[in-house]
Amino acid sequence: MGGIIELKDVTKIYSTKDTPEIIALNKANLTVEEGEFLSVCGVSGSGKSTLLHLIGCLDKPTEGTVSVKGSVTTQMNEKELARMRNGTVSIVLQDFGLIPSRTVYDNLVVPFYFSSNRKGMNDKIKSALEFTGIADLNQRPVIKLSGGQKQRVAIARAIVNDNPILLADEPTGQLDTQTKKQIMELFHKLNEKGKTIIMVTHDIDMAKETSRIVKIADGSIMES
Amino acid sequence: MIKLTLKSIWEQKGINSSSVVLLSLVFSVQLLLCAWLEGILNIYNEDIEKANSLRLIFTLLILVSVTSIITLINYVMNKRRNEFRTLRLCGATPTYILACKLLHLLVIVIVSLLGGSILFLLLSKILNQHYKFNGLFPVYILFVVITAAELTVYHFMHRKDEKWAG
Numbered sequence: 001m002g003g004i005i006e007l008k009d010v011t012k013i014y015s016t017k018d019t020p021e022i023i024a025l026n027k028a029n030l031t032v033e034e035g036e037f038l039s040v041c042g043v044s045g046s047g048k049s050t051l052l053h054l055i056g057c058l059d060k061p062t063e064g065t066v067s068v069k070g071s072v073t074t075q076m077n078e079k080e081l082a083r084m085r086n087g088t089v090s091i092v093l094q095d096f097g098l099i100p101s102r103t104v105y106d107n108l109v110v111p112f113y114f115s116s117n118r119k120g121m122n123d124k125i126k127s128a129l130e131f132t133g134i135a136d137l138n139q140r141p142v143i144k145l146s147g148g149q150k151q152r153v154a155i156a157r158a159i160v161n162d163n164p165i166l167l168a169d170e171p172t173g174q175l176d177t178q179t180k181k182q183i184m185e186l187f188h189k190l191n192e193k194g195k196t197i198i199m200v201t202h203d204i205d206m207a208k209e210t211s212r213i214v215k216i217a218d219g220s221i222m223e224s
Numbered sequence: 225m226i227k228l229t230l231k232s233i234w235e236q237k238g239i240n241s242s243s244v245v246l247l248s249l250v251f252s253v254q255l256l257l258c259a260w261l262e263g264i265l266n267i268y269n270e271d272i273e274k275a276n277s278l279r280l281i282f283t284l285l286i287l288v289s290v291t292s293i294i295t296l297i298n299y300v301m302n303k304r305r306n307e308f309r310t311l312r313l314c315g316a317t318p319t320y321i322l323a324c325k326l327l328h329l330l331v332i333v334i335v336s337l338l339g340g341s342i343l344f345l346l347l348s349k350i351l352n353q354h355y356k357f358n359g360l361f362p363v364y365i366l367f368v369v370i371t372a373a374e375l376t377v378y379h380f381m382h383r384k385d386e387k388w389a390g
Contacts, residue, residue: 110311
């Protein structure tokens with residue numbers, strides 16, 4: 001296995017007693033090299049988010065293997081998957097995934113609750129806030145921030161633990177054109193610093209800014 | 225580590241004061257209604273037909289009140305859904321999230337029951353001048369037992385919907 005992320009013949013089937021089986025991913029193969037900035041494009045329901053969830057250690061495939069930074073996540077238990085989410089893969093969501101009633105600082109502290117390395121926590125938080133340009137919003141409740149500011153907080157939280165892989169699920173979906181550009185600039189800066197980034201998007205213009213585009217349709221990766 | 229984890233559970237799952245006030249009010253009103261009906265039942269104890277029909281209303285009222293409480297608690301828990309998801313994204317295990325949920329639920333129910341009981345005692349003292357309450361204790365116990373049982377059933381019925389939070 002060569003890349004920082006490797007998917008081999010990955011199939012994900014969702015099934016419940018009441019509904020028929022849904023094949024979200026069908027024998028998908030993908031290799032992502034370290035330091036790459038990759039975008040995943042496809043229509044709604046094509047399997048983009050499922051792919052991100054599998055790489056992000058939020059779910060396990062029905063068949064096939066997923067390897068993240070040399071570790072096969074398919075064989076991991078819940079505790080090990082949680083450790084991966086805390087120390088290897090960070091996720092930025094379209095709806096930000098923040099705690100609205102809490103301050104920006106409180107939201108950035110959350111990853112440290114589950115980390116064994118809390119040394120220099122405040123310095124790391126300060127540095128993440130400065131990098132994302134929201135150092136002055138430190139004590140402001142998230143609920144009082146604009147969409148762009150919330151996404152910056154989400155990115156700051158994603159980088160505060162210095163995880164090498166950053167996954168973004170439609171990170172600019174709820175933002176205006178100007179803010180989209182600013183968020184994309186942040187991703188480029190992070191990529192220049194060596195982060196591997198996978199961004200799921202509908203927006204082809206945003207996708208064109210990345211180093212590689214992967215298209216996904218009906219659970220199959222069409223080209224990479 | 226344990227101290228920090230418990231602290232984090234408490235901080236992240238700190239109960240919302242307005243939800244508790246709302247639940248306390250609902251509990252106290254329902255307890256008052258139960259006590260009032262129990263009082264009526266005792267008054268009409270000799271008229272079996274009337275007492276039986278009142279018992280039916282009494283049972284229906286309990287069912288309605290339990291459903292309303294479950295709806296309210298579900299509403300409060302849903303408001304926290306984002307937070308459970310955030311914890312999961314940041315590295316919490318499903319067991320930790322389940323512990324957070326149970327603790328959150330427990331705190332809401334206990335605090336609301338206590339709040340409701342205090343409110344009930346205060347209100348019943350005022351209303352006692354007009355209505356005589358008898359046999360309140362069994363009603364109270366029944367009420368709590370039914371609520372707890374329904375909450376348990378409700379929790380397990382909706383577990384599959386909470387895929388995100390583990």
